[in-house]
Amino acid sequence: MSIPEAILEVKGLQTHYYTRAGVVKAVDNISFVIDKGETLGLVGESGSGKSTLGFSIIRLVPPPGKIVGGKIIFAGTDLMKSKEEEMREIRGKRVSMIFQDPMTSLNPLMKIGDHLTETITTHLKIKKDEALEKAKALLDKLGISPERINDYPHQFSGGMRQRVVIGLALALNPDLVIADEPTTSLDVIIEAQILELLKKLKADYNLTLILITHNIGVVAEMADHIAVMYAGKIVELSDASSLFDNPLHPYTKALLESVPNIRLSEQTLKWILGMPPDLLSLPKGCRFNSRCPHAFKKCFETEPELMQISKNRFVACYLHG
């Protein structure tokens, strides 16, 4: 093992959506570091800001969203200071994205081969037939027959399309891949296949991966570190095994308890009472206070910051530290 080298460092990132009803702080002062070759699992329920965080890293937050503060230090340079042309160079080549829904993330009017060659020729100055050869090799690696390079997306199944989407993200051997719920719209068998493929490619390419998901089972299999997001904030950041063995934040604990487990009886399956807070009007104090079984006075007064508990563990909760 070589010495860990940080590839991405996010510092105090803030992304807000300026809606008519008010300002939604979807990503509220988030910081984390990812080392080269590492997989970070980003877990949270719908609307917790995890996808927005993913889009913020490549600065493609859809309007009315806007990054209002913080630093995104990628391979030594702050992307917040990069020009749009420089960002285009980085997107797809050095940082790429795998999207949630393979049914809509491919252009229905473009051949599979054209999708791949376009990605390649956008960044590399090579001839079209050279790019086509690369695309064929890539398809082969993804477990798709290269003969199908002239097919259109509708001729592919969901799982195959997602393979293509993964291929698009890996085409140029990027330093960082952001996978935004890559298996959410697939059935469990295909999900397992795609995760297997991702694992294999991760080993082959020595990928650095941010895996965004609401499925804690997915990150359990793949992630080295896990960040748990709640209402726009990271509430717990830890290495994967300690998080599963001993969750610190009450939300993480509740999240793990709400996963069906075949070895436990039905009665032990719990759920989290209430709803996540409205991001337009956050409660005073801790964001989880209304749903937390351990909440005490302080939790309703001031908001806990993410604090280091041990070498690899950070938690934003007054029960600890």
Added chain:
Amino acid sequence: MVRLWITRRFHIRGSGRFLTLTGAAIIALIAIITLLAPIIAPYDPIKRDVGGAFIAPNSQFLMGTDLHGRDVYSRILYGSRTVMLVALASTLLSLIIGVPIGLLSGYVGGKTDRVLSLIMDSIYSFPGLILAIALAAMLGPGVVNMSMAIAVVYIPTYFRMVRGQVLSVKENLFVEAARAIGAKDRTVVFNYIFPNVLPSIIVVVSLNIADAILTEAGLSFLGLGITAPTPDWGFDLKSGQPYFPGVPGRGSYWWLITFPGLMIIIAVLGFSLLGEGLNEILNPRLREGE
């Protein structure tokens, strides 16, 4: 047999098939007339006194003769050239102006979109023919001026349609995905958005030609389009109109307005049918249960 082959070859089904093929047949007929007018026409369309004045249709003059003794049949054949030239030129002009502006406005959004939409909507708010009349009166008669006047009227149609489609297409994940691979805005617009808007443009083009034919006829009828002696359906309709009641004892000179009017109706019908048919084929949501 041919019909069967066409429908199988192009996967055309349902009522769209009937509309499209009927429309295409009419357009093919008009295309033949337009292209082969010099060969088909028995007389020079502007030559006077090829027979006498106001001769009723007979075997020598299929559609009779007019005030100046010109052959109405020959004028109808040549007239399609003027009509089609103006209709196609104006459609092409509004297409090449309206579509790019619509793409830009829809894709860029923001202030650019608001300003362009405001301009286009203000043009669109005028009744088409009234605006065409005003512009044609300003520009003066002639084929080129008339084409420009008609083109301006239909630019907003393309703009609004394309802009609306872009707004919906650009919400697709594949557009976001294209940007995430580092594609330039130009690539995103032309490779990802435009091809998805194209089917709707094709439909509008066909309906637009039908409309342009009608507007062209209207302008010429009002004397704002083609000048004498150029053969033109709208203009001939107007020239024949005073003589329609005929003179006492000789009956109505019905052929002077019937044939130009009929040609206008047939041509408009052809393009309308094609447009509606294509719409049903290309936009499957409108397709009825097959």
